[in-house]
Amino acid sequence: MEPASIRELGILVIGGGIAGLTAAIEAAEAGNDVFIVEREPSLGGRVAQLHRYFPKLCPPYCGLEINYRRVRSGHRHFKVFTQAEVQQVTGQPGNYEVTVLLRPRYVKLDNCTTCNACVPVCPVERPDSYNYGMTTTKAIYLPHEMAFPMKHVIDEATCLGESCAKCVEACNYDAIDLHMQPRTITLKVGAIVLATGWKPYDANNLEILGFGKHRNIISNVMMDRLAAVNGPTKGEIVRLSDGQPAKRVAFVQCAGSRDVNHLPYCSAICCLATLKQSLYVRERYPDSEVYIFYIDIRPGSFEDFHARVRADERVHFVKGKVAKVMADPETEEVIVEADDMLSGRKVQVRVDLFVLATGMKPNAAESKVAGLNIEYDEYGFAIEDPQQGIYVAGVAKRPTDVATSTRDGTAAALKAIQTMVRK
Numbered sequence: 001m002e003p004a005s006i007r008e009l010g011i012l013v014i015g016g017g018i019a020g021l022t023a024a025i026e027a028a029e030a031g032n033d034v035f036i037v038e039r040e041p042s043l044g045g046r047v048a049q050l051h052r053y054f055p056k057l058c059p060p061y062c063g064l065e066i067n068y069r070r071v072r073s074g075h076r077h078f079k080v081f082t083q084a085e086v087q088q089v090t091g092q093p094g095n096y097e098v099t100v101l102l103r104p105r106y107v108k109l110d111n112c113t114t115c116n117a118c119v120p121v122c123p124v125e126r127p128d129s130y131n132y133g134m135t136t137t138k139a140i141y142l143p144h145e146m147a148f149p150m151k152h153v154i155d156e157a158t159c160l161g162e163s164c165a166k167c168v169e170a171c172n173y174d175a176i177d178l179h180m181q182p183r184t185i186t187l188k189v190g191a192i193v194l195a196t197g198w199k200p201y202d203a204n205n206l207e208i209l210g211f212g213k214h215r216n217i218i219s220n221v222m223m224d225r226l227a228a229v230n231g232p233t234k235g236e237i238v239r240l241s242d243g244q245p246a247k248r249v250a251f252v253q254c255a256g257s258r259d260v261n262h263l264p265y266c267s268a269i270c271c272l273a274t275l276k277q278s279l280y281v282r283e284r285y286p287d288s289e290v291y292i293f294y295i296d297i298r299p300g301s302f303e304d305f306h307a308r309v310r311a312d313e314r315v316h317f318v319k320g321k322v323a324k325v326m327a328d329p330e331t332e333e334v335i336v337e338a339d340d341m342l343s344g345r346k347v348q349v350r351v352d353l354f355v356l357a358t359g360m361k362p363n364a365a366e367s368k369v370a371g372l373n374i375e376y377d378e379y380g381f382a383i384e385d386p387q388q389g390i391y392v393a394g395v396a397k398r399p400t401d402v403a404t405s406t407r408d409g410t411a412a413a414l415k416a417i418q419t420m421v422r423k
């Protein structure tokens with residue numbers, strides 16, 4: 001019989017976003033056993049929340065689905081733990097022992113058929129983090145339509161537990177167990193890939209830009225959900241205040257980025273995200289107008305994509321810092337004022353949506369793993385140390401796009417395999 005693995009020890013991948021998934025798949029397809037430890041109830045990471053990818057504007061689901069298929073077909077080599085976090089790492093490169101905490105899902109993966117009968121009977125609503133709080137789900141919910149595993153989960157913070165148990169009664173498959181307990185497991189691995197990604201910079205810190213003061217002032221990650229067909233408005237780009245079409249949209253670049261009071265660094269993708277999102281608006285409404293307030297546009301190597309948006313005369317680039325943001329209570333418009341550095345004039349625009357292009361904050365330093373012998377830079381990005389057999393991929397390392405994250409994933413897989421061979 002063919003052995004499941006060509007090596008004695010497995011490779012641990014922490015984080016099941018696009019970088020971690022890529023590393024895991026590449027290592028598994030080379031014959032290694034791989035453990036993916038993902039904190040959330042589903043794999044996919046932030047990419048699963050995007051509407052389209054720049055620069056080609058293809059839906060991220062294609063890429064994720066292909067990866068999920070590779071995980072399924074290589075199942076002999078994979079063990080995926082969702083709602084899981086590494087608690088402790090001991091040992092040395094080539095021979096680590098890792099303690100992982102598995103939080104209860106309260107839904108049995110083998111029994112749940114995703115029939116959804118449990119959802120309508122649940123009396124509790126909770127903010128849906130998948131849609132950045134723009135919608136709610138029940139306390140028992142499917143993480144999203146492209147979840148992996150495609151199984152329901154119970155949010156223990158909001159579930160009423162045994163005093164309710166309506167979902168248990170509604171389930172015909174004995175899939176819900178409200179008594180499920182957390183447990184820990186131990187994994188023996190030779191190398192570790194850290195791919196814990198990012199979270200959006202908290203726009204609530206940007207008082208001067210009006211976030212939280214008016215519903216039509218949103219962040220860029222919310223804009224991607226708004227444009228998505230599986231998003232809160234089924235892809236309609238509308239004002240959140242009254243559901244009217246958002247035909248005049250302004251973006252402010254570097255919202256909290258390159259600013260010592262917020263994120264001192266450039267997140268590298270916000271300019272491209274705005275260029276992409278301005279196309280969402282222009283494609284949806286041919287008579288729309290888009291305004292982009294910027295310090296300087298940094299498209300990296302995607303200059304053609306930048307030029308494509310620049311060629312649209314209904315997309316107006318204004319070089320200058322936004323000085324004032326107000327809301328008109330009668331029209332629900334947001335009034336944005338800035339000094340146009342190129343013309344020397346004050347610019348004022350009235351828009352239906354004002355989008356804050358906020359940056360990416362690394363999860364790595366915040367969710368420090370005990371015993372993981374790794375350094376972090378001044379901003380919290382992880383610094384790879386090959387001597388430790390610990391490799392870093394994707395935004396855990398520095399702000400970057402999907403293509404670079406996947407390349408990182410492949411590189412991390414190769415380096416992890418080399419560590420195992422050398423051991």
Ligand SMILES: Cc1cc2nc3c(=O)[nH]c(=O)nc-3n(C[C@H](O)[C@H](O)[C@H](O)COP(=O)(O)OP(=O)(O)OC[C@H]3O[C@@H](n4cnc5c(N)ncnc54)[C@H](O)[C@@H]3O)c2cc1C
Pocket residue numbers: 014015016017018019020037038039040043044045046047050052053054055084085086195196197198199200220221224269273276358359360363367393394395396400401402403405
């Ligand atoms: C508004 C916006 C739009 C964007 N649009 C594009 C685009 O069009 N094209 C493009 O190329 N890029 C785009 N990006 C960038 C893209 O989202 C990132 O490049 C990508 O998400 C990086 O993937 P990752 O795997 O490194 O991180 P993530 O997607 O953040 O995945 C990390 C995973 O690790 C998990 N995790 C975190 N901490 C732990 C822990 N302690 N233990 C276990 N698991 C953990 C998380 O739950 C998550 O599943 C955009 C970014 C923004 C802000």
